[in-house]
Amino acid sequence: MALSTTSNTLRVTGDTGDVVDTAGLWTALTDTVINSVTYHRWQSGEAILQVRNGMDISGITTPTVNLNLSTLNGSNGF
DSSP, X not given: OOOOSSOOEEEEOOOTTOEEEOSSOOEEEEEEEETTEXXXXXXXXXXXXXXXXXXXXXXXXXXXXXXXXXXXXXXXXX
């Protein structure tokens, strides 16, 4: 995604109840505060998505890891 020649960041400044729905997998990053407003952040490739706190983010797909800790016996893991 090339949003501009200077940034690959898309900031969504919606309201409570607005929904963000994405395609592909997005990795969660730390939140950021811009002008006293908190934004949740995700990354996909070089693209950064910033979504205002309070919006419905259930449509953002993040990778999941399935790790069954019961299969670790001390010699095959940490």
